[in-house]
Amino acid sequence: MLASYVPNQANFHTILEQYSQQWQERASTEQQASLASLLADQGLAKQLAKAWLGSEFIFHCCRDQPQLLIDVLGSGELQSAWSVDDFTEALKNLSASAEKDTELDRALRLFRRRAMLRIIWRDLNQLAPLEETTADMSALAECSSQLALEFHYRALVKRYGLPIGKESGKVQSLVILGMGKLGARELNVSSDIDLIFAYPESGETEHRNLEPGARPKKTTSNQEFFNRLGQKIIKSLDAQTVDGFVFRVDMRLRPYGESGSLVMNFGSMEEYYQTQGREWERYAMIKARVIAEGGPSQEDLAEGSAGDELMELLRPFSYRRYIDFSAIEALRDMKRMINREVHRKGMATDVKLGFGGIREVEFVVQVFQLIRGGRDQRLQERRVLKLLPLLQEDGYLPEGAGDRLAKAYRLLRHVEHAIQGHQDKQTQALPVDENDLERLAWVLNYRNWAELDAVLQSHREQVNAEFQAVIAEPEEESKEEDESEAFLPLWLGELEKDGAIELLEQRGYQQCEKLIQQLNDLRQSRAILAMQAEGRDRLDKFMPRLLHTLSLGRNPEEDIAETLSRVLGLVSSVARRTIYLVLLTENPVALAQLVRLCAASPWIADQLSRHPALLDELLDHRSLYSPPSRQELADQLRQECLRIEWDDLEGYMEALRYFRMANVLRIAACEVTGAMPLMKVSDHLTDIAELLLEKVIEVAWKQMVDRHGQPRDAEGESVSRPEFLVLGYGKVGGIELGHSSDLDLVFIHGGAQGQGTTGKDDTGERSLDNLIFYTRMAQKVIHIMNTQTVSGQLYEVDMRLRPNGNSGMLVTTVEAYGQYLQQEAWTWEKQALVRARAISGCRSLAEQFDKVRQNILCQPRELAALREDVVQMREKMRKHLATQGSDDEKAQRFDIKQDVGGIVDIEFMVQYSVLAWAHEQPSLAKWTDNIRILGCLEQTGFISAEDTAQLIEAYKAYRSAGHRLALQRQKSVLHGKSEFTAERQSVQRLWQQLMLLPK
Numbered sequence: 001m002l003a004s005y006v007p008n009q010a011n012f013h014t015i016l017e018q019y020s021q022q023w024q025e026r027a028s029t030e031q032q033a034s035l036a037s038l039l040a041d042q043g044l045a046k047q048l049a050k051a052w053l054g055s056e057f058i059f060h061c062c063r064d065q066p067q068l069l070i071d072v073l074g075s076g077e078l079q080s081a082w083s084v085d086d087f088t089e090a091l092k093n094l095s096a097s098a099e100k101d102t103e104l105d106r107a108l109r110l111f112r113r114r115a116m117l118r119i120i121w122r123d124l125n126q127l128a129p130l131e132e133t134t135a136d137m138s139a140l141a142e143c144s145s146q147l148a149l150e151f152h153y154r155a156l157v158k159r160y161g162l163p164i165g166k167e168s169g170k171v172q173s174l175v176i177l178g179m180g181k182l183g184a185r186e187l188n189v190s191s192d193i194d195l196i197f198a199y200p201e202s203g204e205t206e207h208r209n210l211e212p213g214a215r216p217k218k219t220t221s222n223q224e225f226f227n228r229l230g231q232k233i234i235k236s237l238d239a240q241t242v243d244g245f246v247f248r249v250d251m252r253l254r255p256y257g258e259s260g261s262l263v264m265n266f267g268s269m270e271e272y273y274q275t276q277g278r279e280w281e282r283y284a285m286i287k288a289r290v291i292a293e294g295g296p297s298q299e300d301l302a303e304g305s306a307g308d309e310l311m312e313l314l315r316p317f318s319y320r321r322y323i324d325f326s327a328i329e330a331l332r333d334m335k336r337m338i339n340r341e342v343h344r345k346g347m348a349t350d351v352k353l354g355f356g357g358i359r360e361v362e363f364v365v366q367v368f369q370l371i372r373g374g375r376d377q378r379l380q381e382r383r384v385l386k387l388l389p390l391l392q393e394d395g396y397l398p399e400g401a402g403d404r405l406a407k408a409y410r411l412l413r414h415v416e417h418a419i420q421g422h423q424d425k426q427t428q429a430l431p432v433d434e435n436d437l438e439r440l441a442w443v444l445n446y447r448n449w450a451e452l453d454a455v456l457q458s459h460r461e462q463v464n465a466e467f468q469a470v471i472a473e474p475e476e477e478s479k480e481e482d483e484s485e486a487f488l489p490l491w492l493g494e495l496e497k498d499g500a501i502e503l504l505e506q507r508g509y510q511q512c513e514k515l516i517q518q519l520n521d522l523r524q525s526r527a528i529l530a531m532q533a534e535g536r537d538r539l540d541k542f543m544p545r546l547l548h549t550l551s552l553g554r555n556p557e558e559d560i561a562e563t564l565s566r567v568l569g570l571v572s573s574v575a576r577r578t579i580y581l582v583l584l585t586e587n588p589v590a591l592a593q594l595v596r597l598c599a600a601s602p603w604i605a606d607q608l609s610r611h612p613a614l615l616d617e618l619l620d621h622r623s624l625y626s627p628p629s630r631q632e633l634a635d636q637l638r639q640e641c642l643r644i645e646w647d648d649l650e651g652y653m654e655a656l657r658y659f660r661m662a663n664v665l666r667i668a669a670c671e672v673t674g675a676m677p678l679m680k681v682s683d684h685l686t687d688i689a690e691l692l693l694e695k696v697i698e699v700a701w702k703q704m705v706d707r708h709g710q711p712r713d714a715e716g717e718s719v720s721r722p723e724f725l726v727l728g729y730g731k732v733g734g735i736e737l738g739h740s741s742d743l744d745l746v747f748i749h750g751g752a753q754g755q756g757t758t759g760k761d762d763t764g765e766r767s768l769d770n771l772i773f774y775t776r777m778a779q780k781v782i783h784i785m786n787t788q789t790v791s792g793q794l795y796e797v798d799m800r801l802r803p804n805g806n807s808g809m810l811v812t813t814v815e816a817y818g819q820y821l822q823q824e825a826w827t828w829e830k831q832a833l834v835r836a837r838a839i840s841g842c843r844s845l846a847e848q849f850d851k852v853r854q855n856i857l858c859q860p861r862e863l864a865a866l867r868e869d870v871v872q873m874r875e876k877m878r879k880h881l882a883t884q885g886s887d888d889e890k891a892q893r894f895d896i897k898q899d900v901g902g903i904v905d906i907e908f909m910v911q912y913s914v915l916a917w918a919h920e921q922p923s924l925a926k927w928t929d930n931i932r933i934l935g936c937l938e939q940t941g942f943i944s945a946e947d948t949a950q951l952i953e954a955y956k957a958y959r960s961a962g963h964r965l966a967l968q969r970q971k972s973v974l975h976g977k978s979e980f981t982a983e984r985q986s987v988q989r990l991w992q993q994l995m996l997l998p999k
Helices: 012-026 029-038 042-054 056-064 066-075 084-095 101-124 130-160 222-238 266-275 279-285 306-318 327-345 358-372 384-393 401-423 434-443 449-469 484-492 497-506 512-523 533-550 560-573 579-586 588-600 602-610 612-618 630-641 649-672 678-708 770-786 814-823 827-834 843-857 863-881 887-892 903-917 930-939 945-967 981-995
Strands: 162-165 174-178 193-199 203-206 263-265 289-294 724-729 743-749 837-841 893-895 973-975
Touching (some): 012 042, 012 066, 042 056, 042 401, 056 066, 066 101, 130 174, 130 401, 193 222, 193 266, 203 222, 266 306, 279 306, 289 306, 358 384, 358 401, 358 449, 384 401, 401 449, 484 512, 484 533, 533 579, 533 588, 560 588, 579 588, 579 612, 588 602, 588 612, 588 649, 602 945, 612 649, 630 649, 630 678, 649 678, 649 770, 649 945, 678 724, 678 837, 743 770, 743 814, 743 843, 814 827, 827 843, 827 903, 837 843, 863 903, 903 930
Parallel strands (some): 193 263
Antiparallel strands (some): 162 203, 174 193, 724 743, 893 973
16 A cells, blocks of 8 residues: 555645545556556555655656556666667657657657656656756757657658758758756756757758659748748647647747747857847856757768857857956846845745745856856856866865855755656745645655755755855945934934924924924834834834935935925835835945935835835946946846746736836936936837837737637748737827826738638637737737736727727728728828837838828828818817916916917927928928927928927927926926916917918
8 A cells, every 4th residue: 555655644645545546447457456566566666655645747647547657667767767868769769650740749748758757756766866857857858859850850851842051052950059957957857948949051942853854842941941940849849739748948048039030040140149149148058058950861960060060159159268257247237136036026935036046056156157167168067066066176166165055956956846746837936735845845855844944944045145145246335424323213202302303403404393293103104003023123224224314415405304205105115015124224325316216206206105126226326327228128128028938927917017117217217317318218218118019019929829829821821920010109109208108009910811820720729810810919918008917007008099999990901001091081190190100010011001101191282171170170179178267377377288389289280291291392201209300391491490499499398397297296287477488489479370270
């Protein structure tokens, strides 16, 4: 009886008895007899008990295929180590008869099931050391990838011919790079695999040895050949069928990520890494290894193969020829990101990504590889457990640190395998159920969970200590005496009123009584009274430092009471998450930036109070006031999304929202401190919106394709990229986004009429007509953008500018849109078209839209009718949106957007000018932003230089005031007669000249 081999705790006996009964119900009498005979060996019986109790996955494999258990037990394969050749031979034998894709895919999955049973069994029963388990997993991935490559290569050659290099004339092979743990032969038992595909040379395919007079067969470019080959390989490994999957494949580490080509030739790869490769890509590339390679025959894999050539090309990117101290700051940034991510996402139970986890050990090792690996080639070893002793011996790590890290790493990896092997799931989180924790401890040979937890925590603390010590931040000695302690009695309420006022006045405070009342109100608030002792201690350390910081370097005109009120709003919001108070207490620079920004903008204070995780962005004032370029933003977004599974929509939505909030905070900080001019602010805000839209489209496309397959084009071929375009109107179209702007969008699709998706044939999901597919994709895009999560909306999306407004179809074709604009659109819709541009999506559709837009805007129009339409629309807007009330009330208030002489008047004049004169000067229809259009109107002579300058200055002044008001959390209405008097008069005068209807 299996239960006799396990302790009677945590329902162990009950579980095994149930498992035994379920297996017997599925097994034949003969199979039951065979198992009983095999289990006469008590050692084998103990192993089975541990395997079944430790892994539901193993039990389900045995239950669903009773003969599989008999076969593996009887073969003896569970008791011996395998080489890569053993894996390759066993897989080839199983797949030898496969002729169709489905037959290959089934063979791969059946082999994977048997191989995983063997690997997890040996790991749970301590029959294999950690290095063997990870090597076996890596070998399984390698031989599966190699077999899929060879099978699909042969099939594609029959259809398209051999891919021939344009320069060499040689047959080309595909090289598959394994990244991360696969590259290092350290793959865990339920890991995805990070791959990069490459081939040597561009060229075309050709058919050889055709019979004389035979009909020519279809050929294609090498790029298309290897692109199809890559897609086939991914499908064979990644697709979920009734037999499961082989490996989840992640291609996002390739050049340009998801927006890049699936396969690149060597020249393009080399150029990318030389000119655009990022530091984090160097970090990733040091583990890259050729795991599969194939062409027409295995002779291609001899010495000097394409894979060797590729690795030689890439090595200089990862390893400099000198000691590379230039990498230190980039590594510090990466370290900060790891610390931030652990802190922000609360990964306490994650043994890989959490505090003192596997990733921190790997980072310690890879720091020295990046800095010194070019000079010391021994450090180009990929395996962590090979590198740690070397780093310790050579003094890179303190004495004993390498041993401690290696011991911790082994335990963490064993825990990771026990977690993943339980249900064959890609997770590193410790279970939450008490019985599962006890089972985990028993599997790892600990008496109970408490014992394992204590050991695990000890190791994780040692790992984190070494992690924090590596490339530590340079120490800064403060020459100023810490005078904040004097404020402690004030905060604690220990001073009499007169004494408190005297202290505040000595430190330069005014409105002392108001400040004292604010502190008293906070101290007596429900949030503070409910704090635990540890949290209250943190608050008592923070408040004196806050009061001291407020007293330093203040602007005499600054309302210190108002600033304090804004900061105290943040304090109340983090009363249950006082780790943020620790962050501010221990980082005087961050606290100083907090006070500065809250003083400048209540909008920023609100953002920080609602989303205190943004306080991390205050740690480095250099990055806070130096927003990244568009390319750097794209790179940052790519990194933050790399490890999120495509089906984890919630994870994506939170990551995208944090990305936006963090980067918009930087822009706001620059704006309120005068570090960035207005036009640059809008440029950066627009870049952020466009990059986020690109990522949202990627996510929506991937999820739709996973469910329904790829749409087909007019020839019935599947489409690998979405034929989908997003048009931006209004502020986003005019590159004039503000901090709280919504997005006016229109969706275009290019799906072939009458075609549908491949879902019914390839994935089992229902096939969709192309129009329905892209309509649902558009709905998913809107859902991702509009949905309110704990982090709020990404953007509010307004779709009312699409053809026929809210009653119109959600997506349309370029042709249908052009026809609508030509035949049905109102004048105001053509005005809106002036500020419309393609902001994300398919380039060919964008080019088609640009032609439609140019054609519509450049048509001749009857000027009197046009002027009348524009003026009537403007009057209607004034009636509903401008300042209302008596003449005196109107005189005392000015809405910079809607009132006479404001922003909308300028916009309407610009739009009228384009519609009126673009047929004479098409250059007027080139731009979508008002400033450059006004410049064109001056150059073409339609508006004088003096009038143009006045309009531009007024427009900039209004927009700057609008941004300022938004950051002060105020509406776009100014009070008082004197503001913008000259600007308003100029705009009104020009409106009269340009738009006044003849009587």
